[in-house]
Amino acid sequence: MIETTTESIDDFLHHKVTDRLVADVERVVRAAAAAEITPRFRQLAAHEIEEKSAPHDLVTVADKRAEEYLTRELAALLPGSCVVGEEAVAADPTTYEAIRAAAPVWIVDPVDGTRQFVHGDPGFCTLVALALDGVVVASWTYAPALDEFAVAVRGRGARLDGRVLPAGSPTPGADLRVATSHPDYTTDDQKRALLGLRTDGVAPRPCGSAGLEYLAVARGDLDAVAFSWELAWDHAAGLLLVEEAGGAHLTRAGVPFAITGGNALPFTAARDAATARRVAGLLSAGA
Template identity: 60%
Template sequence: MIDERFAAEFLGPVEEAVRRAAAAEIMPRFRALTADEVSEKNGPHDLVTVADRGAEAHLTAALTALLPGSVVVGEEAVAADPDLYTELAGDRPVWIVDPIDGTRTFVRGGEGFCTLVALAHHGELLASWTYAPARDRMATALRGGGARLDGVPLRAGSPADGAPLEIAASYPFHATPATRRALLRLRAEGMRTQGVRIRPCAGSAGLEYVEIARGALDATVFGWENAWDHAAGLLLVAEAGGAHATLAGTPFRLAGGNTLPFVTARDATTTARVRRLLLGEEPGARP
């Protein structure tokens, strides 16, 4: 099994590969997409562009060349071949790639999108890269080696005593009934009286994780488990001192089968509190 010492050798080369992919495939099309360069995968809320496909192809070639024998589990490749997702539970090192996290924002011309890459082996996250090309900001994490944003160490810290708890939560679109009930508890009328403020998740899950890692957001709650949306950010937050848990109280599994929704927060105490809110175990939460 490859480990974090081995993964550390890839921090610089992968950062360069991500920057090159963005420069070649994404930024030339930013605010310059034509109608025929945007299509729907599973409805109007699930868009894909020529930039998504081009960036993923670029990264697939670069990353597998850096680590022979590895495989890329990318959002667009899995859309074409769902069986590829099973590689997350396999024996080969896996690069988990979202070429454009926040495609709808990208299509609208907003800057809130990013490219996500994580390296995992046997279900363990080893390193990650989160790059916001329109803002030229790069966050990296190495298991046991900390998290950084533009080279500056990140510490998530803890919410200030008495301050409202700021949570970004996904809406229960396409959720199972149990997941939907849990997500709706956060929108109960009593939440504000409990010092909890809920806002919708932004268009990019990856950028929400950066906000937690730098202490600008207290927690997120997501109702879906696609590894390419979460892998990079989960390691980033963990290395910044944060924590996460599924609704069942277990760690998030990259290969899927998680009890949703799941919580990521600045510290373990906040993670536990938000989980209790989702379960209806705190005053103000809808039963």
């Protein structure tokens, strides 16, 4: 990865990530959902649902068409940028490498929580993040069925429907509420690490849509997440949302999660730095 100075990120934020761009991206995300996702919610035909490479890893016509819409419109908003989308990478894995390149990159998950979407559960969302040289500078999280829209810009805070998001700290004396990866999608080593959370003072539960779990942390409804996979489209938007709400993230090695990969898994994102350190320590102890 090309080295990036703080000044170059600051310059990009000042000159490119303007209020107008932030608003334009929100408009595009809402339009993509209105055109390609919402009309198919609870209306999918059997032939519009497919399994990808792994059993239960679903993709629908809504995922594909929403990503096509977002890819076209987002690239037009920022000349010289590229798009890394979940469905495009499924078709050509080499496109994922753009996350590690120097050009600005839009990281897109058109329907995060496809299983919920297929089953008619409103717990799904569209995730978009903008990154430069591996640093996420802005993110958009839209849950159309719940009518919630969260935006974060590095150094400018996080907002949900225009209201500032303060993640706050866990309730003293209460069990930590932690959403975790499902055991079916973890290696044996990761299972052992996650078992570290099965201790007094912690209340783990299986996660739903990753994007909405991050939003729950950012709004203070959940204390932490502990995830065992590192695909950027699932995490980039939510990690910045949690950071800008006052939270923190750490891998099992005790360093922040990198969207470019190579992380010691599982990792955590939490409402505050102390909680992140505690959860990361439990993950390391369980390994």
